[in-house]
Amino acid sequence: MSQPLEGTFSAEHSARLLRQYRYVVERTMRALGGWIALTPELSAKLLMGRHVWDLAQHCDAFGQRLPELRSHAQVSEAANPAVATFMDSLEDAEGPDQTVERLVGVYVVLKPHLLATYRDHLAHANPVYEPPTRRILARCIDDEERHIAAGDTILKYLAAGPRVIDRVSARRRHLDGLLAAAGGVTGAGLPMREALDVAVGQAELVGQAELSDDGREFIRLERATGAWPIPADLEKAQRSFADALVAGDDTALARLLVPGLELETTAWALLRGTSYSHHVTVAFARLGHQRLVKTRLDGPSSSATVLARWVSSPEGWRIAALDVAGRDGVRPA
Template sequence: MAEPLEGTFSAEHSARLLRNYRYVVERTMRALGGWIALTPELSAKLLMGRHVWDLAQQCDAFGQRLPELRSRAHVSEAANPAVATFMDSLEDAEEPDQTVERLVGVYGVLKPHLLATYRDHLARANPVYEPPTRRILARCIDDEERHIAAGETILQYLAAGPRPTERVSARRRHLEGLLAAAGGVTGDGLATRDALDVARRQTDLSDDAQEFIRLEKATGTWPVPDDLEEAQRSFAAALVAGDAAALARWLAPGLELEATAWSSLRGARYSRHLTVAFARLGHQRLLKTRLEGPSSSATVLARWTSSPEGWRIAALDVAGRDAVRPA
């Protein structure tokens, strides 16, 4: 007959597991917080913002539990170097057009693994002398179920179409391979992932992914004045065509084309343009345009000001450039 005080984990082993959990949760929290500014899609921004707070609470709970297990408080520890490599790879999706890569890494690979790991730990944690750890794990399980359900909904919305689906599959295979090579976040092997029917889970209002999507769709039509929209369209077409004379006519008096970011764009081949952001700054308007070509892309930020002759550009900068990834 099993003794009620017998348990799977010693205090030292439990502390090590909590340090391992805290390591990946802390890094995920920081990654999500940093990605918010890089992510253009509103639905994904809201998703990440909601979950950063939950992860901060998890980190704090793990950290406060450690002294009770005769370990230093608030210490994070990678189980092995391969776990650090996995997290490095998960965090490397830092380009504005890599939102689906960010989401599949966190919500399609890491969090389902954490959920299975927490469930396995909870099932084996002794109910007599480990109630504090069990309560923390139960809270984390609840968080991860909500996070996965919301994350998968946003991912399916943003990854519609064959090319995004291929990117999701490639990213998932890559990260799952690294995670398996690390032996999971604890280094002890991958916990069995039962059929996790979390996609249909009733979520709290704060995690209502469908509401995030509705908010994103509601802001799909930007309040760009008609005359500015026409000027922006003509200006962007001149950028794609590489027509310096046409570009110069949109510059405000006193601004020379050679003194702008045009010098870094000249010579590149672009085939299409897309307005990706609009903002009001006092009497001026900021418009961000993405230029896409066969071998490279660029994001251009123009500050427009109204004049007696119509809208003119007071400042022109390149916000980012990158090479197009092979399909």
């Protein structure tokens, strides 16, 4: 089939689209990079870290293409104020207990939309005089398919239980509404859903689907850290501490504090009275002569992450500081 030489897009229109893509991708790249330090789950950290680099490459490719379209290089542009509002809302999930909200925003709402938008653009870009743009879009499409599959896998792994599923649904509805109100990242409306034929694009977050290779790798690495290199005597003290947290045993907790540290002055006051049924050690680090241990508590209606700073003493390991790194209660759908 012959192709019209004039094509669908003028150089000015193509440049505007690339600036709009670059705006969203650049903000997503920066958000993922900032979230890595805030995210306690190793699998999600690895997911974000790997994809930050890809998004940086997308930004650079869009930016370098702009001068060839008679536009300034490396410039980003929001299609309209509503797109900026959507991105603001996507980025606001900064709590240590909001990993699921972060993943939903990027991998369930934004990236599938970007994938559909790129595919729609590629379908209309003239192959006679727009091969550079088409090559950039093809590379972005390949990466976004891989990103969505990996994100879907990690979200399935983390979003277990009806309480978390409700959070997923609420977050998706909120961001979907903002994205639709903006008319998508270009302001021209949302692409047809048929453009999203990536294998996991239409899968339910908690459905049964084959895990992507990236996701499997990240989950294996997270699970491999189950055997934490904690000294045996500290491990015993940590287990007693976590058991006391679950039991709500003030006396047992107080015995594990360094002399002079009162239980009432610690973050325990934020947790007292909450029902927890299970604990797991999720992080361990050495800081000079001190040891930092992070414990996740889970219960029927809430969860919390507790950070304890342990020091060795003649009486054994004792807690010198106790903080709550994050709490997660039931959130309305």
